[in-house]
Amino acid sequence: xxxxxxxxxxxxxxxxxxxxxxxxxxxxxxxxxxxxxxxxxxxxxxxxxxxxxxxxxxxxxxxxxxxxxxxxxxxxxxxxxxxxxxxxxxxxxxxxxxxxxxxxxxxxxxxxxxxxxxxxxxxxxxxxxxxxxxxxxxxxxxxxxxxxxxxxxxxxxxxxxxxxxxxxxxxxxxxxxxxxxxxxxxxxxxxxxxxxxxxxxxxxxxxxxxxxxxxxxxxxxxxxxxxxxxxxxxxxxxxxxxxxxxxxxxxxxxxxxxxxxxxxxxxxxxxxxxxxxxxxxxxxxxxxxxxxxxxxxxxxxxxxxxxxxxxxxxxxxxxxxxxxxxxxxxxxxxxxxxxxxxxxxxxxxxxxxxxxxxxxxxxxxxxxxxxxxxxxxxxxxxxxxxxxxxxxxxxxxxxxxxxxxxxxxxxxxxxxxxxxxxxxxxxxxxxxxxxxxxxxxxxxxxxxxxxxxxxxxxxxxxxxxxxxxxxxxxxxxxxxxxxxxxxxxxxxxxxxxxxxxxxxxxxxxxxxxxxxxxxxxxxxxxxxxxxxxxxxxxxxxxxxxxxxxxxxxxxxxxxxxxxxxxxxxxxxxxxxxxxxxxxxxxxxxxxxxxxxxxxxxxxxxx
Amino acid sequence: xxxxxxxxxxxxxxxxxxxxxxxxxxxxxxxxxxxxxxxxxxxxxxxxxxxxxxxxxxxxxxxxxxxxxxxxxxxxxxxxxxxxxxxxxxxxxxxxxxxxxxxxxxxxxxxxxx
Numbered sequence: 001x002x003x004x005x006x007x008x009x010x011x012x013x014x015x016x017x018x019x020x021x022x023x024x025x026x027x028x029x030x031x032x033x034x035x036x037x038x039x040x041x042x043x044x045x046x047x048x049x050x051x052x053x054x055x056x057x058x059x060x061x062x063x064x065x066x067x068x069x070x071x072x073x074x075x076x077x078x079x080x081x082x083x084x085x086x087x088x089x090x091x092x093x094x095x096x097x098x099x100x101x102x103x104x105x106x107x108x109x110x111x112x113x114x115x116x117x118x119x120x121x122x123x124x125x126x127x128x129x130x131x132x133x134x135x136x137x138x139x140x141x142x143x144x145x146x147x148x149x150x151x152x153x154x155x156x157x158x159x160x161x162x163x164x165x166x167x168x169x170x171x172x173x174x175x176x177x178x179x180x181x182x183x184x185x186x187x188x189x190x191x192x193x194x195x196x197x198x199x200x201x202x203x204x205x206x207x208x209x210x211x212x213x214x215x216x217x218x219x220x221x222x223x224x225x226x227x228x229x230x231x232x233x234x235x236x237x238x239x240x241x242x243x244x245x246x247x248x249x250x251x252x253x254x255x256x257x258x259x260x261x262x263x264x265x266x267x268x269x270x271x272x273x274x275x276x277x278x279x280x281x282x283x284x285x286x287x288x289x290x291x292x293x294x295x296x297x298x299x300x301x302x303x304x305x306x307x308x309x310x311x312x313x314x315x316x317x318x319x320x321x322x323x324x325x326x327x328x329x330x331x332x333x334x335x336x337x338x339x340x341x342x343x344x345x346x347x348x349x350x351x352x353x354x355x356x357x358x359x360x361x362x363x364x365x366x367x368x369x370x371x372x373x374x375x376x377x378x379x380x381x382x383x384x385x386x387x388x389x390x391x392x393x394x395x396x397x398x399x400x401x402x403x404x405x406x407x408x409x410x411x412x413x414x415x416x417x418x419x420x421x422x423x424x425x426x427x428x429x430x431x432x433x434x435x436x437x438x439x440x441x442x443x444x445x446x447x448x449x450x451x452x453x454x455x456x457x458x459x460x461x462x463x464x465x466x467x468x469x470x471x472x473x474x475x476x477x478x479x480x481x482x483x484x485x486x487x488x489x490x491x492x493x494x495x496x497x498x499x500x501x502x503x504x505x506x507x508x509x510x511x512x513x514x515x516x517x518x519x520x521x522x523x524x525x526x527x528x529x530x531x532x533x534x535x536x537x538x539x540x541x542x543x544x545x546x547x548x549x550x551x552x553x554x555x556x557x558x559x560x561x562x563x564x565x566x567x568x569x570x571x572x573x574x575x576x577x578x579x580x581x582x583x584x585x586x587x588x589x590x591x592x593x594x595x596x597x598x599x600x601x602x603x604x605x606x
Numbered sequence: 607x608x609x610x611x612x613x614x615x616x617x618x619x620x621x622x623x624x625x626x627x628x629x630x631x632x633x634x635x636x637x638x639x640x641x642x643x644x645x646x647x648x649x650x651x652x653x654x655x656x657x658x659x660x661x662x663x664x665x666x667x668x669x670x671x672x673x674x675x676x677x678x679x680x681x682x683x684x685x686x687x688x689x690x691x692x693x694x695x696x697x698x699x700x701x702x703x704x705x706x707x708x709x710x711x712x713x714x715x716x717x718x719x720x
Contacts, residue, residue: 133681133684137684137688140688140689140692141688143692144688144691144692144695147692147695147696147699148695151699151702156706157703157706157707157715160699160702160703160706160715161703161712161715163699164632164696164699164700164703164712167692167695167696167699168626168635168639168696171639171689171692171696172623172626172639172642174692175619175642175643175645175646178646178685179619179645179646179649181681182646182649182650182653182678182681183649185653185677185678185681186653191677581712581713582626582635582712583626583627583628583629583635583712584627586623586626586627587627590623590627
């Protein structure tokens, strides 16, 4: 079994090399086919690893350099179900995006396939890496491929600007991560996650550990688009081609959160476990801030991809809250939420791609009513939007229900209403856009929404059935996450194992396998009444606010005037903060890191 | 072990950050990014330094000879390789901005905000 571990990375890298080498020699379609086969192979082996890892955590040491006397001298790939699951999501979405691009970007420049393969393969490598420097290398490889993909359509200055903002913000984050890694190495002399954690265990956190924690967490949160580190994300999404956006929102941001989870539970938990509540307080605050901010910003957009990008930011905030609660249920909830969100959001972006191909526009107001010609796309768009609100037993609901349960067990039950509101508001924004485009509801002018640069379609003659098939498949998979029998329990088990540092150390350093866990029952777990009520609440907020967004002019002036004066100035400030200038973004990153580090320094050393 | 290399690394990092935040020229911005990156080299090499240690080349050297830590040098090399790609990409994008907009000032090519 261990032989399969490197394959989700090796296959796409080889396929990418073949695509590039065969450029100008192979016929166009053969090159594309190599790409798709490579992506499919990576996905297939990711699934094999995922299934195998549910029994035991799988481990392979490259070159046979196994640990000697509890010192890891080699580099390992470690597949636990959480990591293998993220690898499967990454390679699966990469495959779907490449199938979509087959028709959507038929005449794209040649490196496109290679870049997509590198992107997917590097994400899988990150999810499976058991070595912190190896994680950094995959992180950077994934980053470089993503920057190039974001700036792919160089016809306007807008895409280039978005790609530069993206590249610079994330590179600053990468250097923060590298500095954190260097500090950990200085303290422990190790780069293997299990060994770093093992060396730190039992020591009270000192200045160095706190600085390393801050740099690593904030560096990964830049990738995860958590406010105030999120500013690059909307720019990158606004300019990237739709299938690339599907990967950005579906899984790239998830990689950032996986980085935080992995580092905390294999490394920092060893030292910080007694003060976990202080770590939690800071991260929960960041998550809630992000969830609300992202939802509000989503509501102010008319450029569809930017709107969806802000909704992604909001969902990342929700997931960060769940991860930050630091319990098994909530971490499982975050994983379920991100799985459903990734599939649904990817399908929504692919719907946007279809609109772009058909109408050569991606602007909610310019598309007003035009979508009536595409009822099927409208149906998919609407279903995707409403499934993100947490309607009971649909889409992201499973994640929300697990988070509710975890938060209640932790005694922090004030977070659920906030998360419900955030999910409702960002869903409302998508529903409003969908109703305006596909039903022609509401006016075709709305001064509330930010104007955006136009975008032109890459391919006007794309094959519609192919695009619809890929989009529909992702949508259906996303919708059924909440009712897939046994999935919730399995994800919780995976989360529990990702949190078990002692078992991880035993597996990696001592080659000691735990007995296989009992197989969870194959059944849909009933959820609590509270969760159902929160789900219904989120849905009502989504539908109500979407209608209010469309028809707010019909509200009596008595209601509108105070609302306008109360909400206008803060919204203006928010808009100004999202300035589109990369220097400002890096300034926010610096301030955010300083605040997070300062708070932790105060709380954790006390 | 002297604190000087660590202080210099922190200073170089902050200088680079300041440059990125205030930059009005994309080429300058890319170079500031490399300045910030240099701080990671300094930090890594300072961590691996051993007083009196020779280079970590063990061919023809007596067993047990002190040497500096080879791991951080490998990390530094990897870091250089990875970052060169990023910088090359950013410079290429800056070139494209200049072709399209005739300027490399990030404040002047602002098409997206809010």
